[in-house]
Amino acid sequence: MKRAFIMALLCFAVFAPAVQAQMVQTVDHFPSQYVDARRVDIWLPKEYEADKNQRFPVLYMQDGQNVLNDDTARDYISWNAGNTAMDLAAQKKIKPVIIVAVWSTEDRYLEYLPEKALEYLTDNELKEAMEVAKATGSSKQKFMGNDYLKFLVGELKVYVDKTYRTLSDAQNTAISGSSMGGLISMYAAFEYPEVFGSAACLSTHWPVLFDENNTNPFDAVSKYMELHMPPAQNHRFYFDQGTKGLDAISLPYQKQIDELMTGSGYHKDVNCVSKVFEGAEDTEKAWRQRFDEVLLFLFEK
Incomplete structure (x- = not known):
């Protein structure tokens, strides 16, 4: 199973006819003093040009190469996020939203690990994490999570926020992501x-180190979450899991996270919200098929 997951990670960085290409603005090499430069795609709803006075909520998404465009996505199947957002906004089901698709790099695993949770791992587990990153x-x-x-x-x-007409408050x-992207989100x-x-954290890979027999990495993340829980009165979380493949391994851990959240004041x-998608x-x-659920939770009118 560990080998299967590593191979899946390797496939994430593969490069959609461009979906509503005229609505996407791209920064090919967004510079940073903290991490390597990477591509960022900013998808703008059609309402952005229609009303110059309107401001929009923003969704930041991990693994941006898989978000908008089939041509750049793993297995050439993207989340189709732009079209889904456009359709739901046209039906008046969600607010029009700006989507910022942040591409991942070869350092994806190191960047997506919740760094403060690593304080509770053993030296051998930290070494194993580095081995996965190298692989x-x-x-x-x-x-590099921080x-x-x-x-x-x-x-x-x-x-x-400086370049576009955003609603910049919390x-x-x-923010959203899947698998390791769910962890960093x-x-x-x-x-x-x-x-x-x-x-919104889809198919979150709670086992972290991909060893079904070692629960300590999950316990480390769970302990971090318990100690750093955002106030329930002004924060919202969407979780989901499938029931096959890697999701089958994560599903029992997701149930423990659900209990942690409700025990911390979330309703x-x-x-x-925590959903299970049978057979996914x-x-x-799979994420493409249920992305409407994510948008409805985050931005429903």
Whole structure:
């Protein structure tokens, strides 16, 4: 199973006819003092040009190459996020939203690990994490979750808010990702609760180190979450899992996270939703099929 997951990670960085290409603005090499430069795609709803006075909520999404465009996505199947958002807005089901698709790099695994949770891992587990990072193409020798969040919050969000007509407050700023991207999206909302008012974490890979027999990495993440829980009165979380493949391994851990959230003051199906999709796996095709659920939770009118 570990080998299967590593191979899946390697496939994430593969490169959609461009969906509504005229609505996407791209920064090919967004510079950062914290992490390597990477491509960022900013999808603008049609309402952006129609009403020059309107401001829009923003959704930041991990693994941006898989978000908007089939041509750049793993297995050439993207989340189709732009078209889904456009359709739901046209039906008046959600507010029109700006989508910021942040591409991942060869350092994906190191950047997406919740760094403060690693304090509770053993030396051998930290070594194993570095081995996974190396196997997935990274040459870095340090964990980068905190630096990645500094890039998102201190550089990218600043640029987006200055360049586009955004609603920049936490209530209108959400973050989302899948698998390891679900971990870092949770971490972003926990570390910067004043920035991200909501997060959607799909097929979150709670085992972290991909060893079904070692629960300590999950316990480390769970302990971090318990100690750093954002206030329930002004934060919202969406979680989901499938029941096949890697999702089958994560599903029992998700149930424990659900209990942790409700035990910390969150209300089931109100400001903390957790769904199970029978037969779904850890793939873009599966996430594409349920992305409307994510948007409805985050931006429903």
